[in-house]
Amino acid sequence: xxxxxxxxxxxxxxxxxxxxxxxxxxxxxxxxxxxxxxxxxxxxxxxxxxxxxxxxxxxxxxxxxxxxxxxxxxxxxxxxxxxxxxxxxxxxxxxxxxxxxxxxxxxxxxxxxxxxxxxxxxxxxxxxxxxxxxxxxxxxxxxxxxxxxxxxxxxxxxxxxxxxxxxxxxxxxxxxxxxxxxxxxxxxxxxxxxxxxxxxxxxxxxxxxxxxxxxxxxxxxxxxxxxxxxxxxxxxxxxxxxxxxxxxxxxxxxxxxxxxxxxxxxxxxxxxxxxxxxxxxxxxxxxxxxxxxxxxxxxxxxxxxxxxxxxxxxxxxxxxxx
Ligand SMILES: NC(=O)c1ccc[n+]([C@@H]2O[C@H](COP(=O)([O-])OP(=O)(O)OC[C@H]3O[C@@H](n4cnc5c(N)ncnc54)[C@H](O)[C@@H]3O)[C@@H](O)[C@H]2O)c1
Numbered sequence: 104x105x106x107x108x109x110x111x112x113x114x115x116x117x118x119x120x121x122x123x124x125x126x127x128x129x130x131x132x133x134x135x136x137x138x139x140x141x142x143x144x145x146x147x148x149x150x151x152x153x154x155x156x157x158x159x160x161x162x163x164x165x166x167x168x169x170x171x172x173x174x175x176x177x178x179x180x181x182x183x184x185x186x187x188x189x190x191x192x193x194x195x196x197x198x199x200x201x202x203x204x205x206x207x208x209x210x211x212x213x214x215x216x217x218x219x220x221x222x223x224x225x226x227x228x229x230x231x232x233x234x235x236x237x238x239x240x241x242x243x244x245x246x247x248x249x250x251x252x253x254x255x256x257x258x259x260x261x262x263x264x265x266x267x268x269x270x271x272x273x274x275x276x277x278x279x280x281x282x283x284x285x286x287x288x289x290x291x292x293x294x295x296x297x298x299x300x301x302x303x304x305x306x307x308x309x310x311x312x313x314x315x316x317x318x319x320x321x322x323x324x325x326x327x328x329x330x331x332x333x334x335x336x337x338x339x340x341x342x343x344x345x346x347x348x349x350x351x352x353x354x355x356x357x358x359x360x361x362x363x364x365x366x367x368x369x370x371x372x373x374x375x376x377x378x379x380x381x382x383x384x385x386x387x388x389x390x391x392x393x394x395x396x397x398x399x400x401x402x403x404x405x406x407x408x409x410x411x412x413x414x415x416x417x418x419x420x421x422x423x424x425x
Contacts, residue, residue: 106130107340108169108211110156110202111176112149113140115288116217116278116329120173122146122286123333124340134165135176144286156198162205171213171343173336174202177246180292181221182386184243195246196253203257212261213343215336216254218247218272218352220325225390232396233274233352240388247274255351269343275332276356276395279366280415281422282330288419294363295419298370307378308371310363312385315392323360323392328415331355331408338404349403356395357408369413373420 107124111117112133117140121131131149134156145151154161156176166172177195178184184191199216206214221244222237239245254270261268279295281287288296298308313320332355342349367380400406410418 104128104130105170105344106132106168108132108134108165108172109149110134110172110174111140111217113137113142113145113151114175115144115286115290116275116332117173117175118144118146118286119282119329119333120175120336121149122283123330123337124173125149127337127341129340132165132169134161139289141289156202157193159201159205162202163209166205166209166211169211171215171340172202172206172211173215173340174199175217177217179243179290181241181243182292182388184241188242191242191246195243196249199250199253203253207257212267212269213340214254214270215339216250216270216272218251218274219244220274220276220356220393220395222247222251222274223393226393230358230394230396231354231356233350233354233399251352258351269349270351271339271343271349272352273335273339274352274354274395276325276327276354276393278329278332279326280328280330280410280418282328282333282418284422284425287422294366295370295416295423298367299374299420299423302374302376302378307381308367309383310367310380311383312389313364313382317362317391319362319364321363322389323362323394324366325356325360325394326366326412326415327355327357327408328410328418331406331410335400335404335406338406342403350399353400353404353406354395354397355400355406356397358394358396360392360394361412366412366416369416370420372413373417
């Protein structure tokens with residue numbers, strides 16, 4: 104049996120990844136400073152170490168005897184990163200440097216890194232592929248590009264040293280839903296928690312911008328279920344353990360888009376609300392449309408869409424309501 108360290112494993116996606124790794128028969132250690140995560144999200148069979156990836160001692164302790172790392176810990180608020188660039192770089196880039204350095208010292212040679220659609224900025228293509236050049240528009244997106252470059256540099260270093268190092272970055276698109284009703288998205292900036300919070304206050308949910316050049320005027324996004332995202336990490340861990348060749352970067356996108364208005368409609372249906380959404384100003388830096396081609400991940404990581412938008416949203420609403 105192998106053991107994987109999940110940094111950020113008390114967070115929304117990390118807790119799903121930890122659960123999926125356990126389900127696959129692996130052991131899991133979680134390193135999380137609980138800055139945005141929740142102790143109760145960590146599966147009971149995982150070992151939780153409360154601490155930061157910026158703390159070398161915490162890294163040395165938790166990397167002991169692990170076979171690989173899924174690195175999700177970080178500051179994930181693209182909009183807020185504009186007002187906190189140094190914090191974002193420290194958490195996401197200095198944190199990744201410390202982690203990679205500690206891995207090298209302890210001979211841990213496998214890492215799956217959480218990257219993001221934020222690396223693409225505002226792409227002018229129907230579907231982005233892994234070959235679409237990165238053009239981040241926020242400190243957050245920049246730090247994800249930097250994380251990917253760090254992995255690439257470590258791969259090159261290991262090739263020169265003649266040592267083993269496998270690193271793969273998964274660029275997630277709009278992660279939604281819940282694979283376990285006790286784990287939910289608690290981000291104050293994401294659509295489901297925002298809409299449900301507005302409804303709970305008796306207010307109309309907002310749509311930021313309805314005059315984009317899209318079919319219904321609202322932004323089009325590529326929505327992917329958190330349970331499917333988690334399974335892609337297990338597939339990556341599995342392929343790495345078997346020494347299979349992987350690409351350095353994969354998009355985890357559906358190839359299809361749904362508008363914010365459509366997803367908001369699904370949320371209201373699932374919540375049993377007839378509230379009328381109200382128009383709010385555009386948010387700076389929101390691209391009109393971003394949809395990804397997930398062909399490479401489908402080929403190598405068993406990546407597939409297992410649920411409809413309505414089913415994804417219903418799982419999210421059920422978890423929030425709980
Ligand atoms: N949610 C999305 O749609 C999305 C999309 C693309 C990429 N991502 C990336 O996926 C990862 C996980 O996102 P999430 O939605 O689960 O966010 P989250 O905030 O729920 O999870 C992040 C976790 O990392 C922990 N953490 C933060 N800084 C830490 C540090 N210095 N040391 C140890 N732990 C630390 C937090 O406490 C939290 O548990 C992030 O790296 C994020 O950038 C998320």
